[in-house]
Amino acid sequence: MLERLLRVLGASILLTMLGIAQGHAADADLVIVNARIFDGVHEKLREDAAVVVVQQKIVAVVDSNAAPAARERIDAGGRVLVPGLIDAHVHPTISIAISQLRDADPNYLAARGATEGRNILLRGFTTIRDMGGPSFGLKQAIDEGLVEGPRIFPSGAIISQTSGHGDFRNRTAESRRFGGPTDALERMGYGRIADGPDEVLTAVREQLRQGATQIKLAAGGGISSMYDPIDSVQYVEEELRAAVRAAADFGTYVAVHAYTPAAIRRSVEAGVRSIEHAHLIDEATMKLIAERGVYLSPQAYVFSGVFAAGGAAAPAQPSAQSAKSAQVSVGLDRMMQLAKRYGVKVAFGTDVFGSPKVFPWESREFGARLRWFSSFEILKQATSTNGELLALSATRNPYAEGKLGVVEPGAWADFLLVEGNPLTDVRVLENPEQNLRLIVKNGRIVKRTL
Ligand SMILES: [Zn+2]
Incomplete structure (x- = not known):
């Protein structure tokens, strides 16, 4: 009116x-x-x-x-x-290498996260969707005006199965189920390892309780995690459905990390609304995403070979991870072409994290997409399309007004x-x-x- x-x-x-x-x-x-x-x-x-x-x-x-x-x-x-601008996939609180997080002083990490938040805002991103990490406190501090930063839609901890993309423990670590300790990164809120529908329900509700505006699950192999091959499919249907249901009961949705057709298809069938990455997707699965109106949340720049090439700006990474990165990067061009062909809703996200050198790459995502999209299309992805994606948080959207x-x-x-x-x-x-x-x-x- x-x-x-x-x-x-x-x-x-x-x-x-x-x-x-x-x-x-x-x-x-x-x-x-x-x-x-x-x-x-x-x-x-x-x-x-x-x-x-x-x-x-x-x-x-x-x-x-x-x-x-x-x-x-x-x-x-x-x-x-x-x-x-809106960045639909970024991790301000994973401000240093994941392998160094567990040894870092929490106050140092808070200061680093706040600094990255401010820099994100100065790059023109007035809103971000945090796709994993303990950003609830940073969001609160920004909203209260204590520190300068973007509006944050936090996911909280990345929820992962044992030996999934959010399981960053040593190879020989024992599961909590068998008397093992809770990992430091779980205690710090970076990841939550949950197996079986019951634990997944609890893990989802833990994040919602802290103010998660959407839930992030790892549904397939990842690059920065050590012991899950890229081709691994993570979480069975019952676990994915449990997560989607618990999120829906709070009025919001689930986004998953997934590269392969098998992982993406299983997630979409379970009711997941946003696919993060998706670089190895095939034509049939892209069609499915288009039909269901699911958002594709890909990244071009960080998957353009910069990590695999081990360039000067790339953080030191074990070679296994560089190899995994190369494995995924080959799918980038085909994924973007398929997304365009089927008119899929493409979000704008950068997935920058892990090093102060990497965060400024957030701005390079714009040019990296010109290979497939016009300047107008890219700008629309980073503004109104992302705005619609964020609105999926519905009753959990802190900025719904x-x-x-x-x-x-x-x-x-x-x-x-x-x-x-x-x-x-x-x-x-x-x-x-x-x-x-x-x-x-x-x-x-x-x-x-x-
Ligand atoms: Zn990410």
Whole structure:
């Protein structure tokens, strides 16, 4: 109702109706005029437009000359304004190598996680979906304004079977079931090893209890884990169904880590809504994903061979993991082609973690996707498509009051002013320090260089 009125009447009239008179002390809080606006959905920019912010929300998008007075007025100088970016797969709290986490002081890890959170925001990502790691406290600190960072949709611990992708114990470690100890990484909230539907139910509910907005399960072999071959299928149907059911009972969904057709198919049949990675998918399974409206959450840059090549920027990794990475990377091109052919909903996620050197690669995902998608398509993935994916958290969405990934009345006031046009060359986003001239999150200016 409010949105429609704003659209029909124009912002200034409605603001007057709301008691926010023009030229008055109680004007809009922030107005950006003279911008070319990408709304997150449509390729055509709205020229010479203004975004009107009251408190933390966008209340109107109008022609510049119809913009109301505001406490703060910024002239965009004809630059392109885009919704705040969303990274659908990132791990700010896995800020150092997994193998080093168990020896690290928790306070150091908290500081590192907070630093990466701030850097993520300064790269223009105003919202992230954390796909595994103890980010509940970081989210709270950001929401309370203690530290600067993106909105976080936390998954909590990666739930994994014994010898699954979230089992980071020594090879000879004994299971808790047979009297073995709880692993340090389980205690710290990075992973939870759970076998059988009963333990999976408990593990899912543990994460929901802490505020998980979605659940992350490992459904197949992974690269950073040592003792699960890539081809291994993880979790039987009953365990996957148990997880999906426990998540659904809390109003949310399950995302799984999976590369192979067998792991993906079993997960989709069990009701999983988001497939992370999927690089070895085949045509039949891509068709299934398309039919079911399941999100594909792939990463291009970190799977483009940078790890396998062992380049200077790559963290030191045991060769077994480099070999696994190479095994998966070969599927990248085919997966993206199939996703395009079947019109699958493709999320934008980067999967950066594990080293301060790797996190800045988050921005390189934009250019890495140009091989398959246009700049507009990539930007849409990182904004409105990801916004729809996050909305699957439904009643567990902490930010359900406003939309994310779009610039429209009623959306959260998360947006960027960009130097250069990301719709014609999305690579301008790869240099955020220089090209992001304004970052606004939650109606507040985080960065301004104009
Ligand atoms: Zn990941």
